[in-house]
Amino acid sequence: MPSRTDLELVEAFRNGDLTGFNELVGRHQERVYWIARRVMGKHDDAADVVQDVFVRMFKALKGFRGDSEFSTWLYRIAMNVSLNAIRAKRVKDFIRYDDTIESRSEELPDAELLRNEYQTVLERAIQRLPPKQKLVFMMRYYDEMPYEEMAKLLKKSVGGLKANYFHAL
Numbered sequence: 569m570p571s572r573t574d575l576e577l578v579e580a581f582r583n584g585d586l587t588g589f590n591e592l593v594g595r596h597q598e599r600v601y602w603i604a605r606r607v608m609g610k611h612d613d614a615a616d617v618v619q620d621v622f623v624r625m626f627k628a629l630k631g632f633r634g635d636s637e638f639s640t641w642l643y644r645i646a647m648n649v650s651l652n653a654i655r656a657k658r659v660k661d662f663i664r665y666d667d668t669i670e671s672r673s674e675e676l677p678d679a680e681l682l683r684n685e686y687q688t689v690l691e692r693a694i695q696r697l698p699p700k701q702k703l704v705f706m707m708r709y710y711d712e713m714p715y716e717e718m719a720k721l722l723k724k725s726v727g728g729l730k731a732n733y734f735h736a737l
Contacts, residue, residue, distance in 0.1 A: 572588075572591070574592065574595070574637075574638035574639065575634060575638060576588075577589075577591050577592050577595075578592070578629060578632055578634075578638060581629055581630075582629070582630055589626060589629065592625070592629075592638075593622055593625075596639065596642055597618065597622075599639075599643075599646075600618050600621050600622070600642065600646045601614060601615075601618050603643065603646040603647060603650060604617035604618050604621070604646060604649075604650045604653075606694075606706045606710055607647070607650035607651065607653075607654055607702065607703075607706065608650060608653060608654060609691055609694075609695050613653065613657070616653070617646075617649055617650050617653050620649050620653070621642075621645055621646045621649045621650075624645055624649060625642060625645060628645070636720075640721060643721065644721055644722075647703060647707075651699050651702075651703060654699065654702075655699060694706070697736050700732050701732045701733075701735055701736035702736065703722070703732075704718065704722075704729050704732040704733045704736060705732075705733060705736035705737070707721075708733050715729050715730060715733075
């Protein structure tokens with residue numbers, strides 16, 4: 569039996585078939601997790617967000633109009649729930665780059681260690697960004713999303729999104 573499309577699964581759910589919802593969750597949970605993980609930074613926080621995203625999806629699925637792709641609609645829910653969670657958490661952990669990496673004049677660090685330290689510093693810097701800049705940076709840097717697609721998804725101007733990305737950098 570061929571795999572059903574997202575829209576067919578939505579329709580099945582609307583008709584009372586909970587397997588439609590379960591299949592949608594199975595199909596999209598990894599992407600939703602990584603969206604939440606990039607925003608939240610920690611696995612446990614991301615797992616909580618993922619659960620909230622699918623609860624919200626369950627409640628809103630009957631109202632899904634299909635004006636956009638299902639995956640785009642779910643992406644927007646995931647980003648909104650993630651940003652709301654980070655705002656609620658109000659993490660204000662300001663760590664300077666110099667405090668994170670020790671100066672090592674006599675020995676060069678292993679390349680793997682240096683990459684790990686760079687990634688840690690980058691993730692901490694991303695966590696300190698204001699929500700709008702953080703969202704645009706992650707969509708552009710991690711998801712390699714074009715500005716035009718972001719503009720449609722976020723209902724913002726391309727110029728404004730470029731400015732947010734520039735300030736985030």
